[in-house]
Amino acid sequence: MALNGWDPGTQCIAKCDHKTSKKDELSFHKGDILTIIKVVNNKGWYTAKNNKTKEEGLISRSNLREREAIRVDPNLSLMPWFHGKISGEDAVRVLQPTEDGLFLVRESIRHPGDYVLCVSSKEEISHYRVIYKDNKLTIDEENYFYNLIELIEHYMKDACGLITRLTKPKLKEGTKSAAEELSKAGWLLSMQQLTLGEQIGEGEFGAVFQAEYMGQKVAVKNIKCDVMAQSFLEETSVMTKLQHKNLVKLLGVVVDNGLYIVTEFMGKGNLVNYLRTRGRSVVALKQLIQFGLDICEGMEYLESKKLVHRDLAARNILIADDSIAKVSDFGLAKGVSSARDQAKLPVKWTAPEALKHHSLTDLSDKVEKGYRMECPDKCPTSVYNMMKSCWEYDPGKRPTFKKLKDKLEKGMKQREFE
Known part of the structure; x- marks a missing residue:
């Protein structure tokens, strides 16, 4: 925090609509995200940029x-009602006293792999078996869902045959609603x-879409799997602490x-596709070096925060x-690496000591014996020496x-490099 308030780079949210005809003032709508550029005076005035309108x-x-910033908390849950x-x-005991729309979800003991939706009304508590079928979930075999x-959310909008519409989740003791905590912050x-x-794009854990949010062009990664969404939630919490x-x-x-x-x-996509679609005749050596410098600056910042990326590769730049080159998935790789199949481990970019406990390819055996990639065509000697030092x-x-x-x-x- 700056002496007079917010530091440059701080992201804030507009609490109200503000329209102005004054030349120097910034107009914005409630919910717009604004980035502080500099402190103007000690009376609470700043120069800022509206992230949507620029x-x-x-x-x-x-x-x-x-x-x-969201504190990383293992009790933070996307499904606090589970x-x-x-x-x-x-x-039944947990859902006391009974009231219309109070609910929870539990694992089925009688039918392993299925779930049970327990719904309370003022008169009784009903148990609905949630069947796992063809990689989807259903109660009535008419409406199917990707996840819980x-x-x-479907039955919170409409009862659709349940005893009552779901209105109030019964939180598991000790858990916190991720939606509520994200909203507060x-x-x-x-x-x-x-x-x-x-x-x-199609990531390992979900699809990536181009989208618009309140008129601003954005990228959206959608994770539908319950378990992976929960893993990504923890790592997204890390991302709220980082600005670079x-x-x-x-x-x-x-x-x-x-x-x-x-x-x-x-707008220019990931570094792999950027280079493959242009070639060396289009992308100058100086530009390649600048990309490397950008990456080093981003990674130096992560190092200063005691964070390990674990999957730094051109596809994640x-x-x-x-x-300007920017590191992506920096908050996501750490928490989900254990969920990957060994076959999906990024062998080409993984340090030798991280490969010791994996049965992989002949390539890892060659690396163990000292093999290193030869100098790429037209790569300056000084750059190749840096590459070798990293290996x-x-x-x-x-x-x-x-x-670096x-x-x-x-x-x-x-x-x-000119």
């Missing part, structure tokens, strides 16, 4: 609230304001039929319209990202 101007602190493996008798979140976005466009020009910016989260992670849109078998001999950044900056200043 306009800059003066704003008053009284019209804004700061977005708070009570795990409890009996029907226990469910989608099922619950200012990170929960409205599904009604999100318009999904074409699919632009070379990290893809998190704009917020939508909880609706799963989890939607909304980030800034990177995105290029903005102004050709040192002893982790202690590998350079930090700060050291310093070397690249020095080379740029001395015009080594």
Whole structure:
């Protein structure tokens, strides 16, 4: 926090609509995300940018609230109404006193793999078996759902044959509603304001779409699997703490039929496709070095926060319209790496010591014996030497990202790459 209030780069949320005809003031709507540029005076005035309109101007602190970082909390749940493996008798006890629309979900003891939706009315408690069939969930074999979140949201809108419409979740003791905590901190976005466009990618854990949020072009990663959505929730909490020009910016989260992670849109796509579709005749060496420098700056920042990416590769580097490279999935790789199949482990980008306990390919055996990739065509010797230093078998001999950044900056200043 700056001495006079918010630091430059702080993201705030507009508490109200503000229209102005004053030349220097910034107009905005309630819910708009604004980024502080600089402190104007000690009376609570700032210069800021509206993330949606890209306009800059003066704003008053009284019209804004700061977005708070979400504390990583194992009790934070997308499904706080899920009570795990409890009996029907226990469910009845938990749902006391009875009231219309009070509900919980439990694992079925009688039918392993299925669930039970327990719904209370003023008169009784009804138990509805949720059948897992053809990778989907159903109660009546007419309405099918990808996950429990989608099922619950459906019956919160309409009873559709249940004893009553679901209105009030009975939280499992000790859990917190992720939606409520995200809303309090200012990170929960409205599904009604999100318009999904074409699919632009297929990640390991969900599809990626181009979209619009309140008129702003964004990218959206949709995770429908309950278990993976919960894993990503924890790592999304990490993303709320991080702000850097070379990290893809998190704009917020939508909880609706799963989890939607909304980030800034990177118009030139990932680095792999960027390079493959252009070739060396189009992308100059100086630009390639600048990409490397951008990546080092983003990763140095993560190092300073004691965070490990675990999946740094060209496919996870995105290029903005102004050709700035930014690291993506930096908050996601750590928590979900254990869920990957060994076959999906990124062998080419994994350190030798991380491969020791995996039965992989002949390539890992060659690396163990000292094999390293030859110098790419037209790659400067100084850059190849840096590459080799990153491939040192002893982790202690590998350079930090700060050291790599310093070397690249020095080379740029001395015009080594022109």
